[in-house]
Amino acid sequence: MTTTRFAPSPTGYIHVGNLRTALMNHLIARKAGGTFILRIDDTDPERSKQEYVDAIQEDLEWLGLSWDRIERQSDRLARYEAAAQQLRDEGRLYECFETPTELDLKRKKQLNMGKPPVYDRAALALSDAEKEALRAERGNGHWRFKLDHERIEWTDGILGDLSIDAASVSDPVLIRGDGQFLYTPASVCDDIDFGVTHVVRGSDHVTNTATQIQIIKALGGTVPEFAHHSLLTGPQGEALSKRLGTLSLRDLRAAGVEPMALVSLMARLGSSDPVELRADMEAVAEGFDLGHFGSAPTKFDERDLYPLTARVLHEMPLAEVAGDVAAAGVPEALAEEFWAVMRDNITTRKDLAGWWQLCANGAEPVIEDEDRAFVAEAMALLPEGPFDGDTWGNWTKAVKDATGRKGRGLFMPLRKALTGQGHGPDMSALMPLLQVVKARG
Numbered sequence: 001m002t003t004t005r006f007a008p009s010p011t012g013y014i015h016v017g018n019l020r021t022a023l024m025n026h027l028i029a030r031k032a033g034g035t036f037i038l039r040i041d042d043t044d045p046e047r048s049k050q051e052y053v054d055a056i057q058e059d060l061e062w063l064g065l066s067w068d069r070i071e072r073q074s075d076r077l078a079r080y081e082a083a084a085q086q087l088r089d090e091g092r093l094y095e096c097f098e099t100p101t102e103l104d105l106k107r108k109k110q111l112n113m114g115k116p117p118v119y120d121r122a123a124l125a126l127s128d129a130e131k132e133a134l135r136a137e138r139g140n141g142h143w144r145f146k147l148d149h150e151r152i153e154w155t156d157g158i159l160g161d162l163s164i165d166a167a168s169v170s171d172p173v174l175i176r177g178d179g180q181f182l183y184t185p186a187s188v189c190d191d192i193d194f195g196v197t198h199v200v201r202g203s204d205h206v207t208n209t210a211t212q213i214q215i216i217k218a219l220g221g222t223v224p225e226f227a228h229h230s231l232l233t234g235p236q237g238e239a240l241s242k243r244l245g246t247l248s249l250r251d252l253r254a255a256g257v258e259p260m261a262l263v264s265l266m267a268r269l270g271s272s273d274p275v276e277l278r279a280d281m282e283a284v285a286e287g288f289d290l291g292h293f294g295s296a297p298t299k300f301d302e303r304d305l306y307p308l309t310a311r312v313l314h315e316m317p318l319a320e321v322a323g324d325v326a327a328a329g330v331p332e333a334l335a336e337e338f339w340a341v342m343r344d345n346i347t348t349r350k351d352l353a354g355w356w357q358l359c360a361n362g363a364e365p366v367i368e369d370e371d372r373a374f375v376a377e378a379m380a381l382l383p384e385g386p387f388d389g390d391t392w393g394n395w396t397k398a399v400k401d402a403t404g405r406k407g408r409g410l411f412m413p414l415r416k417a418l419t420g421q422g423h424g425p426d427m428s429a430l431m432p433l434l435q436v437v438k439a440r441g
Contacts, residue, residue: 002034004198006060006067007187009041010052013248014059016266016300017202017232017240023266024200024229026065027288030281037194038067042074043181059249063259064281071194073186080181083189083219084174087145092218093174096123097134097141119144119170143175145184145215152210157200157227158293164210172211188212192221203228203295227290230270235301247302256348261308270298277311310347321349328352329360334433341429362436363420371413374403378414379439387431 004025008018029036038060042048060067073080087093096119098106107117123141126134134141149167156162174185191199199209209226216223232240240247252262260278267284268275271292278284318325318339330338330352342355367375378399383391396414400406416422417439424430 001195002029002032002198003037003194003196004029004034004200005037005039005191005194005196006065007039007041007190008056009044009047010049010056011044011047012052013055013250015249016247016252016262016302019063019249019262020229020232020266020269021201022060022065023063023263024227024288024290025198027267027285028198028200028290029068030285031288034197035068036066037196038070039190039194040070040072040074041183041186042072043077043183043186045074045180048074055250059253062253063249063263071190073181073190076186076189077181079193080186080189083185084143084181087174087215087218088143090218092146093143094124094146095131095141096144096173097126097131097138098123099138116168117170118168121146121171138177140177140179142173142177144171145174145211145218147171147211147214152213154209154213154223154226156206157198157225157290158230159203159206159228159295162206162210164207166210166214169207169211172208174215184208184212184215188215188219188221191224192216192219196224198225198227200227200229200290202231204231229293230295230298232300233297235299235303237297237299240300252302252305256309256350257302257305258309258312258348261305261312265304265308269300270294270296275304275308277308279315306347313346313349314344316343321352324349324352328356330356338433341425341433345425358419359430359433360435362434362438363418365418365439366416366420366422367439368413374405375413375417375439377403379417379437382437382440385434385437387434389428389432391431392428 006022006025008014008022014022026036028034038057040053040056042053057070084093103119106120110117110120123144124146131141147166147169149165151163151165153161153163172184173182175181190196206228209228213223234240249262253259260280263281263284264277265275267278267288271289272294273287273289273292276287278287313321318336321339322335325335325339326332338356338359342352345355346352365375378395381398381402382395396410399414400410403410411427412422415424415427418427418434418437419430
């Protein structure tokens with residue numbers, strides 16, 4: 001059984017970088033008919049908040065990313081402590097007492113000597129009496145996992161064969177001095193206990209993966225298949241990390257982005273496959289192949305979401321937008337006709353309100369100086385409403401016969417006089433919706 005997980009920390013809102021990881025893991029599970037776990041990494045009691053847990057679930061549901069079970073790390077602290085004790089008993093977890101300042105000085109000294117800044121394992125030489133004295137002076141120490149200094153190798157689902165020399169990596173801290181379990185031991189225990197078979201995450205976790213493989217083996221677990229996707233950059237290749245806070249899923253939703261537009265883009269971004277708009281999550285999963293993704297940084301431009309959003313809306317029946325049409329103020333009797341006319345002329349649902357305001361209250365006419373006499377003559381020929389599907393054709397023919405104008409010189413000034421803009425729906429279809437024509441005045 002294929003089992004994957006998405007493991008957000010409830011310390012903020014999900015952004016597009018998180019989504020990439022969530023979506024890949026979700027699609028792997030769904031394509032294989034497996035299990036997708038939502039794991040809430042809430043071991044940090046100070047920063048974890050229930051409002052963010054609720055927001056994470058809400059955002060995933062909006063996108064259509066369903067989970068088969070939900071787990072919270074705060075419910076599993078006893079399990080993590082038991083695993084830590086097992087590692088202590090096996091001599092793989094040892095207590096250290098260096099302060100951050102002391103560690104920084106050690107790193108600088110090593111760098112000055114041309115050596116890699118790796119923890120020197122000085123704590124292993126401490127006697128029990130020295131440890132007791134340090135605890136009395138500084139409080140409890142932090143706990144590091146003792147790596148076997150050997151090459152750690154695995155075949156990555158995206159990056160291919162990888163190998164890291166454990167001697168070039170500091171023994172990772174698993175437990176802080178205040179007793180809080182960090183990401184690594186909790187994640188390893190969960191992956192073992194929940195039977196996680198595939199882990200997809202960002203390429204910034206490659207070194208973490210190497211150390212986790214050793215910890216998994218030390219605890220007697222089965223190593224899952226790992227894959228590390230490239231990190232997102234801005235459209236010019238600039239670092240996106242500082243902007244992720246403004247690219248939360250709820251911000252994109254508030255901007256009018258449709259969920260399938262976002263999912264369709266993120267499911268192909270960074271792969272050799274073209275971006276194709278899909279109708280539902282099943283179709284996205286069917287065409288997903290992790291092996292088609294590359295290692296190069298992936299450019300993300302939120303502007304790409306809006307043409308896709310427009311295409312999603314163009315295919316929607318009225319039933320799926322009826323609430324938005326009503327909220328824009330459109331009377332129920334006109335809703336179907338209004339949507340049929342406007343669906344191809346909006347980028348997001350938010351645009352509906354502006355179009356109805358134009359229909360209901362009229363638009364400020366835009367008339368070029370050279371067209372003023374022409375528009376005045378044309379407006380004198382415009383029949384009284386209500387208009388129908390033949391009004392535009394009959395009116396423009398009468399204006400053409402009276403003025404001799406034709407083509408763009410005939411149609412564009414009239415469109416701009418009625419709608420205040422040079423683009424929009426076919427005027428024959430729009431005219432029956434116009435309740436007010438300000439250009440008459």
